[in-house]
Amino acid sequence: MSTAIRNLTHADFRQRISRVDKRFHRLGEAAYAKDATVPRPFGSTLTGFAWIYVVVAVSTNRELIASSLRQGSLPAEYHDWIFNGLAAMIVASFVMLALHVFRYFVKSGGKRTNSGGVLVGAIGALVLFYAPSDVWSTGFGMLDGHSQNALMTAGAAIEGTFPGLAVQDLAFVSSAGN
Structure with missing residues (x-):
């Protein structure tokens, strides 16, 4: 009994790849490419x-x-x-x-x-x-004395740089009044 030898075509090669690795058959080299972002x-x-x-x-x-x-x-x-x-x-x-x-x-x-x-x-x-602005004032009230003093000192330094600006009177609100 003799065996017939035939050359593999590209379609045979693609069919074999689809059996071995379906992901590579579908996506090509991009299937295993690393994200370079x-x-x-x-x-x-x-x-x-x-x-x-x-x-x-x-x-x-x-x-x-x-x-x-x-x-x-x-x-x-x-x-x-x-x-x-x-x-x-x-x-x-x-x-x-x-x-x-x-x-x-x-x-x-x-x-x-x-x-x-x-x-x-x-x-x-x-x-x-x-x-809401109550959240900011409550958060300031939750700080310890050292942190409040540090913020007040920073506010005093800003007031010295910008006369007429009272940091303790600032209120964090949106322009919509929230």
């Missing part, structure tokens, strides 16, 4: 904080923006364009934030770290923006 958690956190703080400030201060536009020299027919652009920015920001949530749970390595930093910064901005 550089993790920058601090920069991502600052970016997420600034980004969401601006978005929330714009979305909650519509009347302030409208009065500023009325006082400016821009013709009234362009005001709608500006508000539509701001609305598009807000919607795009929430879509991007949802993509960062998805990326945090699906990806790994630097992509996950960077998205986590953006999400932590966003949460920090929301907490800072919506925290």
Whole structure:
């Protein structure tokens, strides 16, 4: 009995690869590629904080923006364009934030770290923006005497630099009055 020898074609090779390693057959070299994204958690956190703080400030201060536009020299027919652009920015920001949530749970390595930093910064901005002023005064009251004295000394130094500024009279509120 003789055996027939035939040359393997590329289709035979691909079929054999699909039996041995289905992931490599489907994705090619990208199946085992390492994530080369550089993790920058601090920069991502600052970016997420600034980004969401601006978005929330714009979305909650519509009347302030409208009065500023009325006082400016821009013709009234362009005001709608500006508000539509701001609305598009807000919607795009929430879509991007949802993509960062998805990326945090699906990806790994630097992509996950960077998205986590953006999400932590966003949460920090929301907490800072919506925290009532009672929380800040209660937090100051919870400090020990040394910490309160250090803050009051720093406040006195600022008052010396900026006359007429009373640090003890500062209240942490948003521009919406929260």
